[in-house]
Amino acid sequence: MAEYLLGLDYGTGGGKACLIDAEGRVLAYAFREYPIIIQHPGWSEHDPHLYWKVACEVIQECIAKSKVNPRQIRGIAVSSALPNLVMVDRDGNPVHLAYNLMDRRATKEVAWLKSTIGEERMFALTGNPVDDHPMLVNLLWEKNNRPESFRKVFQALTVDGFINFKLTGKFTVNIGSAAFYGVAWDIRRHKFNEDVLHEIGLSKDLFPPAFSCEDVIGEVTEEASKATGIPQGTPVCAGAVDFCVSCVASGTTAEGDVQMNLGTCGNFGIVHKTTDFLREMLVCPHAVESRTTYVTIPTTTTGGQLLRYVRDNLAHFEVEVEKILGVSAYDLLNLEAEKVSPGCDGLLALPYFMGERSPLWDPYARGVIFGLSLSHTKGHIVRALMESVAYALYHNFEIVQSAGWKINLPIVFNEGGARSRLWRQIITDVFNVPTVFLKNRAGAPYGGAILAGVACGVFPNFQIAKKLAEYVDPLEPSSKNHKLYREYYKLYRRLYEHLKEDFRELARLREEHVRREEVSS
Template structure:
């Protein structure tokens, strides 16, 4: 039997998924890694960490296929996005990968806004300007590490670096290019020479761009021992992790949408129009050449709840999340006036403020950790609602149904909060809805085993559907309109001053060591 292998290289680990040629999920493997924070607001990791994680999960999958007397007919890789990893002509990484969580490029962000302008960037790329985007990170590298920039032959992202190690081919798929932003011409799917010239960046240092389903090469003999992958397996370009997850959720029609709820949240809407919504994350759609994926992408949603677990429940060995959800469920909507702004790692859509930080508003003596837990969950809903308002204003077609996936979607309380805050039907789907499964479907399309992505939709099951409560929706609308949406505008200048003061203090204290 023929099998397909998908591997996702994530922020905190790597996963593999094996599918049959009928699209059935049959095997998975998982390994963990982490990232480094060498300075406040930074997030990076050595390239070898990702390669080792890939090798571990790929080898387990390949050995299982061999035990079944099967054949791997195709492989594809998804990964965290965006990120910037410089390599030399030998293909060696010469600097750690600068990750999507990293906010070090604030000076470069301001320079682009002032000298090029958000409108010019939006007209070309359908995206905005923020340190999140890969080309802002790359401009930081040129300005702050000029020797590294000069020595670099190409700038890859993590998953395409792994694909290069597997195939020897240097490419980047269109979804990763969309997240790289700034200099990507989204309508013509190319790097824009004029914008690169304005940025002062070398366009020849960027990878060749390819369709997500394109076969970019084959597994090389020299990686067989490390990965267990036989030589000659076709390797398909793949996609960013959130975009791959959406393919596993069977998104295929205009207006359909799905949100992946993890450390961050990415809520993708499939559409045909190139009248793009501002302040969102926009990429070409996987599998549909004339369609786009508009995504609301708040930076740190489930991450807030995880931070609460790590800091408040750190002495609880088992069942911490269950306890947090149980306690939060006993609290009224609005957490008795406790509103959390989830900007712990800055914010992406819709405010795009790298200097913003988390806020808990309304603390009083009658509050307990239970209100804090509920407020952490409600912060996910408010952050998504903040983007939904922008998307609706753009005229983007949106279904009444919101499909949810990811680790945070396991919380029924969160699903109820989402339904009531967003005034949408929240559909929790079962099956195997994850980036590694989605990218295995992409591999199947690339090598011609699957005719369409309908095969993914056919494998799903609806576990739960929650409809909104109109009365509770009014409560959340009040909190959103009168409190939440006013918090960032009121605090924006304070955030900037606080950020600058901390940076100055860090510099002074570092000099004293």
């Protein structure tokens, strides 16, 4: 009898599903965008009700496209982009909008934690910087700013945990996603430090039990079956962080393997066993051997989101052409950027449109277009933004190199804007290392389907991921371009240092203006 597996993934910009067979072949794929809600500067949220609506739609679409018998689906795994936060009441209903990873409102809570618990103590416990605004930081913001509604919160879930609840009726978290609770989460023991929880005033009862990524945590309920079309009793596994299952999809499973994504965020990840974590970067348990293996994930907050911003705000012509001719607006923007030489004729960008994560950890940083002149075109701006993401990621890569960790080359490009050969060549030249492109780019939900296969016994282990990964379009760095980019990279680094305090002053002025408007209204 045929066997099928389903992966679901929730990014910052939308939700995806992928249905595969026991040979790893993609039978169907579906995607739905959902809006990013920006109510105030520094806030970034989703409507959590859309998460389940999207799940039902993409699952039903995959079943319809593939024409498989859903009774032969052997397992499901869900992943999401972290940190995120869905607060629910006793019945599992959302309390307020959901936080996504670009939210940076809780700056006062971060400062309080640094002074009360201390950065050294938190890093020693969590392996992660508190500046990332992990979920406990946001819970403290809720407690401090919306105490009445905070009292309604029964469980603090991740997005993947929320979907797993909708599927199984059980509140759970996987240990990969749980790393993004932060502050009091012991990343080596995979549990909360209750002393720290007590010190910061959060009850351990707010948090669900944690499971290994490969564990089966429940089965599809009758109610979920009616909503999705997945038969009641279908096993659901604990799931993982989106980047980790995208690593599974690309065969990035061995120590030293490196994968890069250009999704909403720009990031790369390196697989390792050491628990001597890098202070400047995010780390979480891998989906593979999740109790003993980790992925360090240097991240710039806005990667592919920068091109989405250009598309939505500056590319009305390209969008209209897409509607008429069916040619992607992104491809048209890419063609314009290809006409521009490396270095963009003196145009330089800082990509910090929503603050910056590693290694700067600066929620006040904002985007900058530096050196703009009347000779520059839209193509210059697009390429400058591409180059800025490359510089931001290279800043992190330098730190990984200096740590002396094992690095297996080539770097594997996978999701999002990595479809752009130009962008891949820019990064190849900036990093000065060879790269390859994953042929099957179904991404995180594909890796989630493989994870479900391991969890449910369809696959004996994760060697299947290495077997299925096929790499194409190898690129070699240009020494000439790397030398040029090194000079612009030095200026890129200095530019941020020159503006660092000005970003804070800009935030102060903005907040003061908002307060005046609130008083006057």
